[in-house]
Amino acid sequence: MARTATIHITFAAIMGPIVLIMLALSLATDKWLEFKVRRNVLSNETLKLESQLKYKKVFHDRYRGVFRECFPGPNIQFPEDTEGLTDEYCLEISFSVPEIQQESYSLEYNQRIHLMRTHLAFLAIGLVTYLAAFISGIAVCCSRASKWALLSTVFTYTTAFCVSLAMASFHGVEYLERNKIKDTIGNIIFRKEWPRELIIATSRSYGYSYALGWVSMILSCITGTFYAFAAWYLKGERYDEKLTYDTKSRASDFAYTNYPMVSTIPEVVYNPYEETRPVYAYSAKGGPPTMLIDSSIRGRPMLIDGSSRGQPMMIDRSARDMWQWNPN
Numbered sequence: 001m002a003r004t005a006t007i008h009i010t011f012a013a014i015m016g017p018i019v020l021i022m023l024a025l026s027l028a029t030d031k032w033l034e035f036k037v038r039r040n041v042l043s044n045e046t047l048k049l050e051s052q053l054k055y056k057k058v059f060h061d062r063y064r065g066v067f068r069e070c071f072p073g074p075n076i077q078f079p080e081d082t083e084g085l086t087d088e089y090c091l092e093i094s095f096s097v098p099e100i101q102q103e104s105y106s107l108e109y110n111q112r113i114h115l116m117r118t119h120l121a122f123l124a125i126g127l128v129t130y131l132a133a134f135i136s137g138i139a140v141c142c143s144r145a146s147k148w149a150l151l152s153t154v155f156t157y158t159t160a161f162c163v164s165l166a167m168a169s170f171h172g173v174e175y176l177e178r179n180k181i182k183d184t185i186g187n188i189i190f191r192k193e194w195p196r197e198l199i200i201a202t203s204r205s206y207g208y209s210y211a212l213g214w215v216s217m218i219l220s221c222i223t224g225t226f227y228a229f230a231a232w233y234l235k236g237e238r239y240d241e242k243l244t245y246d247t248k249s250r251a252s253d254f255a256y257t258n259y260p261m262v263s264t265i266p267e268v269v270y271n272p273y274e275e276t277r278p279v280y281a282y283s284a285k286g287g288p289p290t291m292l293i294d295s296s297i298r299g300r301p302m303l304i305d306g307s308s309r310g311q312p313m314m315i316d317r318s319a320r321d322m323w324q325w326n327p328n
Contacts, residue, residue: 005144005233012142012152012226015219023130023163023216027123030065030090031207032170037061038201046197054189057091065209066120068092074178105263108180112173119169123213126162129155130220130241133227140230149231156224163217170210 037060039047049055061070070090071078079083084092097113097292131250133155139148191199 005230005239008226008230009137009140009144009149012223012230013137013224015223015226016137017251018225019159019216019219020127020130020134022212022219023123023127023159026209026212026216027066029208029209029212031063031065032072033064033174033210034205034207035062035064036203038203040198041201045194049195054187055185058189058202059195063207064093066093066123066216088186088263105183105185106181109183112176112181115169115172117174119166119173119328122162122169123168126159126166126220129162130159133159133223137227140227142236145233146231149227149234152319153227154230155235156220156227160220162229163213163220167213167217170213224262 037058039059041057047059050059056076057069057071060071061073063070064070068084068086068090072089076089078089078091082091084094086092093116095113095117097110133152136148136152139145140152144206150295178191179190182192183190184193194202
């Protein structure tokens, strides 16, 4: 059982940093969605719409992450004063709801903003909880305590649950953008308002950031299962150790119980017609000497102190002439 627990702890400890790195990369990188535009199939009339700022972004290849949308192609350039411009070709994604006095927007657009916030929040919570699971996993490796393994199990399953909610929120955002939202907010125009040719010429695919999110969720479940089995085996290991200790303790108690018992109160039986001299005995464990009645004459019993039961006695007969006991 101890070997099985070690195997589960080892696999969980190996997968711990892997999942942590994958989850961090999924949150930090920008390859959640990738758009490819076949400009060669677009008519000249459709391409003329590119001159409008709100159409400028959707006519070019791009990829999108949690925090920004990037346009790596050489055919697009943004003015330096463009709001949210980073790294010369990336635009930050806004998580703020437009004020009603400035912009009019639909309920679907408002839902999109809140789902984007939910996506970011659950990814961050999952990353924090898995970091806690990784730290408690180190404690499992050091102490081999089942309580730390159970705590790691709770943290890893919490991470998997949070990441799954984040992925569901991401797909909710994607569904609203593709099928529901008709608003044009600032320089953002959604698919429902694209020209028909542009919709046909644009292909969408999921990037490696999206894949890392799902894989990290699955591996979090597997890691939590390893920790759960490790906690179960460690608890059984502690139970076996306790059972072995109790068995040995009962066996020791049985040995002492079945040892010939003597009274702890000295009892002296003497013959008043014969002279008896004390003899001193010393226990192998040390301590004060125990007085014994000399039994060199048959019929004269020994005085035994029960506290030295089971210990070899060393009799000192040099003290025989120290004093004499007179029954009268």
